[in-house]
Amino acid sequence: MSDAEYHRRTSITRLTVSPEDETLLRDTVSAWKRGCQVAVDRAWRQCRSPFEVQKLAYDDVRERASLGSQHAVLACHQAAENIQSCISRHQMGRKASRPTYTSPTVTYDTRTMTLFPEREQVSLTTLGDHSRVQADLELPEGEEGHQNQYIDSEKWETTESSLHYRDGGWFLHLGFRKLKAETAETTENGTVLGVDLGIESLAVTSTAYFFSGRELNHNLREFEKVRAGLQQTGTRSSHRTLEQSSGRELRYVRDVLHRASNAIITEALRYECDVIVFENLTHIRDRTGASWGHKWAFRTLYEQVEYKAEAVGVSVEQVGSAYTSKRCAECGFTADENRPTRNDFQCVKCESEANADYNAAKNIGMRYVRRGQQSSRRTGNSQLALKSGTVTLSGGFTAHPDGFEAEFTDKPNPKCANPSG
Incomplete structure (x- = not known):
């Protein structure tokens, strides 16, 4: 099904992370930024589609960024998206230089992240294919806890999400989607x-x-x-x-x-x-x-x-x-x-x-x-x-x-x- 057939939402929640796991997440963020940069540098002025960038840069990303296999794929796709954005800006007569990655963030999908609604926890892949950390979701109660309408619902399914470090804490931008009703x-x-x-x-x-x-x-x-x-x-x-x-x-x-x-x-x-x-x-x-x-x-x-x-x-x-x-x-x-x-x-x-x-x-x-x-x-x-x-x-x-x-x-x-x- 195409994206047009889905409603999409993003729900932001803060995570409780142990000091040991925080070190792993920081290392993962650093590796992610390095992997995206490797992919961009390899594909710049060469190709733009996710498949082409992945084919060209995947092995370099695995070797030079120490990312797991799925995160290496996601890094290649992120690079492709940013390259395409630069090309679009050029086509409109606007300046756009080669992307650089400095923000403390990393992308996750359903292969690299598992949500446990009943425990209000999330499992996140770190460096390597089998290294994971578990973090608690800090979900507000009552009307402030808007995240629950997506996390606890069978109608909404988890999609690509992103982890961010800001203001001294870790925040997970959870992506959800559900099919549109016929209206x-x-x-x-x-x-x-x-x-x-x-x-x-x-x-x-x-x-x-x-x-x-x-x-x-x-x-x-x-x-x-x-x-x-x-x-x-x-x-x-x-x-x-x-x-x-x-x-x-x-x-x-x-x-x-x-x-x-x-x-x-x-x-x-x-x-x-x-x-x-x-x-x-x-x-x-x-x-x-x-x-x-x-x-x-x-x-x-x-x-x-x-x-x-x-x-x-x-x-x-x-x-x-x-x-x-x-x-x-x-x-x-x-x-x-x-x-x-x-x-x-x-x-x-x-x-x-x-x-x-x-x-x-x-x-x-x-x-x-x-x-x-x-x-x-x-x-x-x-x-x-x-x-x-x-x-x-x-x-x-x-x-x-x-x-x-x-x-x-x-x-x-x-x-x-x-x-x-």
């Missing part, structure tokens, strides 16, 4: 919430909820300045400071994304939506002019919304991104001139005016509504959630009950022959 029939006949992601506003919904991205944008730029300065210095001290700064940046961004994803879920529940729809994220960096940090943030936000939505019975989908920023959500007319500035949308045909991100959010949601009616089954009968009500593909409008704030731009424009496009 197409439900979502094709439900209420849709469209979501647009951007720079000025991190997220805007078709119900006119705006989650500001200004603070995140500013702080990502500041982190980038600090990172560039430390990288240029190049001393051992600056490298330690760089790792600390990267950790602070990661925690800050995850907190912002946690609040944003919660806000989107709250909005979906308030308007009784069955599906949350984003535009396809594949080329979002080029479309928005976002930094690498933003691209990562967009992807992480989507994943957070996906797993939080699943917990409340709401599905999450993606639609094509073409012209969502230049198409009028009122009349369907598409032109570059419709968007005179980053923030403003002014249709040159029907003269409708709106915030550009809000207009795009409605287009994204309506594209999913349209897709249901254009499918081979033609069973879709969904509607788009707006701030004041819901609108169907044919332009039918149903106002929300009292207590919801109306907004005139949600209603069909008299000048538009086909309000839904």
Whole structure:
């Protein structure tokens, strides 16, 4: 089965490790970094696929890094992934030098790691094929113990995970996956919430909820300045400071994304939506002019919304991104001139005016509504959630009950022959 058929989650838990085992883990981390570097140096400008890198570098990794057989394979695959990332950056006209491995981390899979949920322990391979350590999982109790919903569940299976050393402790990033449920029939006949992601506003919904991205944008730029300065210095001290700064940046961004994803879920529940729809994220960096940090943030936000939505019975989908920023959500007319500035949308045909991100959010949601009616089954009968009500593909409008704030731009424009496009 392909990755698209699975839900994936990462659950982070701290480990209790004995002094003797900690020494083994430190040696394993050092060997892992050395193995990845050997594989990259051997395959750089030679090949890029995991199979090719493994074939070329496996024996060197085993000999020079003292890794067990499976960890040597994983190191080759890690090197291939990083080489491919560098090639992709070059293809987009960006600089990318040969990867170097300095972070205290090591990758594990189901052959090199065994989880014992009943004992709240994990067994990890160290140097050699048969050398293992056992560590206790420090799992919080009650609502804070979110890891248990994956560890104790028969629906979620363990996948590739990673061990990290930071802030004086060992942390295991456990990977889980489960098959996606069939939800197409439900979502094709439900209420849709469209979501647009951007720079000025991190997220805007078709119900006119705006989650500001200004603070995140500013702080990502500041982190980038600090990172560039430390990288240029190049001393051992600056490298330690760089790792600390990267950790602070990661925690800050995850907190912002946690609040944003919660806000989107709250909005979906308030308007009784069955599906949350984003535009396809594949080329979002080029479309928005976002930094690498933003691209990562967009992807992480989507994943957070996906797993939080699943917990409340709401599905999450993606639609094509073409012209969502230049198409009028009122009349369907598409032109570059419709968007005179980053923030403003002014249709040159029907003269409708709106915030550009809000207009795009409605287009994204309506594209999913349209897709249901254009499918081979033609069973879709969904509607788009707006701030004041819901609108169907044919332009039918149903106002929300009292207590919801109306907004005139949600209603069909008299000048538009086909309000839904």
